Amino acid sequence: MNSCMICKETLPKSGLFPFNADLLLILKVFGRIMAALPQWVVATLCRFLGLLVSVLMPVRRRTTLRSLSYAYPDQTHAWRGRVFRSTCARLFELALFRPAAAFFSPARLEQSLVISPEAERIIAAYQAGGALHGRPVVILLPHMTMSEAATMLPGRVKGLKPIHVIFRPLNQASINRWVTREREKFGAKLLSRRSGYNDAMAALRRGEIVTVLFDQDASKKGTTITFMDRIVSATDLPGLMAHRFRADVFVMLVERQSFWKAKLTLTSIPLGDEPVDVTIAAHDALERYLRRDQQTASDWLWLHDRWDHFYAPGKRFRLPEKRNQLARSNELHGYDEVPRKVRFWVRLPNWLGDVVMALPVLRAIRAGRPDFEFTLIGKAAFQPLVERLGVADHFIPLPKQGAGYFRTFYAMRRDYPDTYLLLTNSFRSDLEAFLTACPRRYGMVRPGKRRPLLTQAFALPATVDETQIHQTSVWEQMARFYGLREPLDVRPVQTSVPQRPGCVGLICGTENFPGKRWPITHWRGLVQGLLESDLVTEIVLYGTPADRAITNQVCDGFDTARVHNRAGETNLAEFCDELAACPVVCCNDTGGMHLANMLGTAVVAVFGPTNPVRTGPIFSTPHWILQPEGCPATGGLPIEQVSVERCLEALLGALSPDDTFNRGLSLPDTA
Numbered sequence: 061m062n063s064c065m066i067c068k069e070t071l072p073k074s075g076l077f078p079f080n081a082d083l084l085l086i087l088k089v090f091g092r093i094m095a096a097l098p099q100w101v102v103a104t105l106c107r108f109l110g111l112l113v114s115v116l117m118p119v120r121r122r123t124t125l126r127s128l129s130y131a132y133p134d135q136t137h138a139w140r141g142r143v144f145r146s147t148c149a150r151l152f153e154l155a156l157f158r159p160a161a162a163f164f165s166p167a168r169l170e171q172s173l174v175i176s177p178e179a180e181r182i183i184a185a186y187q188a189g190g191a192l193h194g195r196p197v198v199i200l201l202p203h204m205t206m207s208e209a210a211t212m213l214p215g216r217v218k219g220l221k222p223i224h225v226i227f228r229p230l231n232q233a234s235i236n237r238w239v240t241r242e243r244e245k246f247g248a249k250l251l252s253r254r255s256g257y258n259d260a261m262a263a264l265r266r267g268e269i270v271t272v273l274f275d276q277d278a279s280k281k282g283t284t285i286t287f288m289d290r291i292v293s294a295t296d297l298p299g300l301m302a303h304r305f306r307a308d309v310f311v312m313l314v315e316r317q318s319f320w321k322a323k324l325t326l327t328s329i330p331l332g333d334e335p336v337d338v339t340i341a342a343h344d345a346l347e348r349y350l351r352r353d354q355q356t357a358s359d360w361l362w363l364h365d366r367w368d369h370f371y372a373p374g375k376r377f378r379l380p381e382k383r384n385q386l387a388r389s390n391e392l393h394g395y396d397e398v399p400r401k402v403r404f405w406v407r408l409p410n411w412l413g414d415v416v417m418a419l420p421v422l423r424a425i426r427a428g429r430p431d432f433e434f435t436l437i438g439k440a441a442f443q444p445l446v447e448r449l450g451v452a453d454h455f456i457p458l459p460k461q462g463a464g465y466f467r468t469f470y471a472m473r474r475d476y477p478d479t480y481l482l483l484t485n486s487f488r489s490d491l492e493a494f495l496t497a498c499p500r501r502y503g504m505v506r507p508g509k510r511r512p513l514l515t516q517a518f519a520l521p522a523t524v525d526e527t528q529i530h531q532t533s534v535w536e537q538m539a540r541f542y543g544l545r546e547p548l549d550v551r552p553v554q555t556s557v558p559q560r561p562g563c564v565g566l567i568c569g570t571e572n573f574p575g576k577r578w579p580i581t582h583w584r585g586l587v588q589g590l591l592e593s594d595l596v597t598e599i600v601l602y603g604t605p606a607d608r609a610i611t612n613q614v615c616d617g618f619d620t621a622r623v624h625n626r627a628g629e630t631n632l633a634e635f636c637d638e639l640a641a642c643p644v645v646c647c648n649d650t651g652g653m654h655l656a657n658m659l660g661t662a663v664v665a666v667f668g669p670t671n672p673v674r675t676g677p678i679f680s681t682p683h684w685i686l687q688p689e690g691c692p693a694t695g696g697l698p699i700e701q702v703s704v705e706r707c708l709e710a711l712l713g714a715l716s717p718d719d720t721f722n723r724g725l726s727l728p729d730t731a
Contacts, residue, residue: 091159110148146358188219206322214247299338408438412651444633552660562597567647569607603627668699
């Protein structure tokens with residue numbers, strides 16, 4: 061078994077108590093008092109101490125409730141709260157059992173542990189004269205309330221071959237000797253995990269029994285599997301030992317029946333084809349027990365953070381490569397892929413074009429962490445778009461501005477997000493994330509700025525010139541800082557919308573910067589030229605209700621049978637469908653440009669003062685960037701200097717079936 065919790069959780073390090081002997085004396089006196097008190101008094105004391113933990117240790121409380129929400133997502137918050145309070149009390153029940161049990165009478169010791177009839181039948185086969193007496197056995201023991209009582213097993217079963225227990229030594233030497241002696245007095249042989257693995261191997265070679273605690277925080281040394289549908293780094297030593305010696309394998313559960321009373325059960329674990337099969341099967345057995353009811357759920361030490369420890373700097377956005385057995389775990393559980401249970405929240409930008417430009421990075425993160433459950437947070441108007449992006453499992457619309465705005469985010473604490481990625485740069489959005497109490501809040505800090513509410517910020521290097529790099533690439537750098545290794549996926553979003561041959565879409569307005577708008581006279585000249593071409597059958601103008609004044613002027617006097625003014629008449633979902641139906645769209649530097657590019661529609665984009673290097677189309681869809689003659693690639697000249705003739709030539713080229721443009725090439729035109 062493991063070191064008892066009185067040492068791991070309640071006793072100080074040896075450096076704080078130079079006189080170990082005095083501390084040992086205190087521990088013995090305390091144990092004798094606990095053994096002498098009526099049991100109901102000690103049980104009440106444990107409940108009181110557990111209540112203190114729940115009140116005075118808010119970080120531990122939140123960590124535990126978060127773990128319970130992972131394991132029991134369908135249970136109510138009140139149910140999980142009851143389990144938390146029970147497990148706090150049982151922490152002290154565990155801590156007090158070892159010093160008190162040293163002073164129990166033989167009759168009281170016997171009452172503390174009952175061996176189930178099924179376990180008795182299994183044990184009989186390994187007793188002297190039993191059919192399996194000479195076979196090596198590996199027992200896996202989870203850390204439960206009454207797991208210390210398992211040390212009494214050898215004293216209760218006569219003729220059982222030697223049992224060796226790998227344990228973690230305590231820091232205080234005198235206390236460690238006393239606890240070891242108390243554990244071994246029933247017949248078990250304790251092997252320090254610091255030096256006892258060779259002795260354990262020798263014991264199995266002799267056909268004896270080795271017991272190993274199995275946990276879910278083995279860090280770099282563990283095997284990555286799923287437990288309760290979330291990835292863990294699990295101890296793989298028992299499986300390796302069992303396969304090496306072809307040992308029989310059991311999970312030993314010391315099921316708490318009442319205060320300081322437990323029932324010992326044994327569950328046979330198949331050896332499987334690989335050592336990891338033992339690890340997976342043992343965790344499955346533990347999961348079945350923990351999911352049985354509220355009492356069994358409280359029988360585990362939930363105060364430890366068991367899940368998903370792959371959040372060190374540079375590792376969060378990828379799964380571990382070494383000892384990764386998720387494929388085998390999926391196979392044995394019948395999963396097609398890792399369950400998406402890790403709650404990954406993303407605060408979307410506030411501009412439509414920025415949301416679209418973030419998609420390749422979100423796709424790459426989703427590919428690198430197939431266990432991430434994506435929740436995107438953004439403007440309510442973005443929901444139809446988010447549903448088309450293919451990366452979101454859930455969408456949370458931003459609440460309306462007002463007194464209750466931030467209360468909404470505070471209430472999200474009970475949703476327990478794991479990781480919160482902010483693609484925004486405002487203090488308001490940082491405060492939103494902070495209020496959810498998410499333990500990992502990521503975002504980008506530009507030189508000279510501060511974002512104190514982030515837990516781990518990506519500092520954009522001062523050497524990065526953002527005028528020379530696309531916004532998507534900037535976000536990619538941030539994601540790679542957090543561990544992303546997957547390549548960006550810039551393929552357009554697949555749609556089932558049929559195209560309308562000969563249809564040209566025009567987006568004449570821009571919402572945030574009038575200088576980005578091509579003049580109305582230029583648009584009218586373009587419409588006239590398109591109508592005179594045999595390649596164009598219809599022209600559709602799009603925009604927001606605010607753009608209607610512009611599109612009315614552009615359409616004025618043209619044949620309404622061929623020129624349709626749809627500005628302000630489409631919601632975002634309809635806008636996406638209509639853009640996808642157009643073979644080509646001509647537009648300013650605006651969100652509609654990014655939508656059309658994302659949906660696979662060819663784009664002719666007119667730029668002037670703004671920078672297409674930073675905010676141009678990013679998806680691998682044909683696109684043509686038109687800038688004024690002599691304009692730097694990063695923009696800066698008036699947009700009206702882009703001629704109607706050049707724009708018309710590009711659009712007709714896009715519609716021509718034999719043009720290079722239609723073969724999927726991007727042809728930026730600055731000449």
